[in-house]
Amino acid sequence: MGLKYANKINKIRTFALGLVFVGILVMYIGIFFRESQVIMIIAMLLGLLFVMSSTVVYFWIGMLSTRTIQVVCPNCGGATKMLGRVDACMHCSEPLTLDKSLEGKEFDEAFNKKQQEKSDPS
Template structure:
């Protein structure tokens, strides 16, 4: 339970960044296989797909950002965005909630799931 929770938008952004680098790396590896056309073409396509996927993810972040609620973090007093019922601050990873009934409770990502509305 000691796993540090981080902001959702930040996590998706990190994922998109990893995809870009993975795509470039895959295409770079493909260059070493220029004698094997099939391998080279396959790695090029895979790399390109990863880069395209990251573009889609970035687009997705843009969409999510419009749905996120902009607030000022009570901990570090910087502007951040909250996505869903519970999320963490983008700057200091302070757990934040949009739900008054969850205030002061131990942070749990499962609160985002509609199934676990109340936890006894």
């Protein structure tokens, strides 16, 4: 059984969803400190900060999604968005690349980092 890879866009969306839940949880915990208004206000503001940061992350990934390349996965046939040189299918987690030099190599997200090698100017 092969490794499961996650699509970068889905990872970021999951992180943003987690921020919403953490924010709501922090605000809910603040309710238990009704006797101490300072602690309750701090918890409410901290929770609101988490929810607002989630909104920023959702907006950012939405803007980033507009710059992606849409491809058809050769494994499942589903349309998926690629972000970077290598990514995984949103539907079946199949490793994908558009770079011919990376075909056949073991999937590694480090391929998305800028190459330090200088190309030959000739």
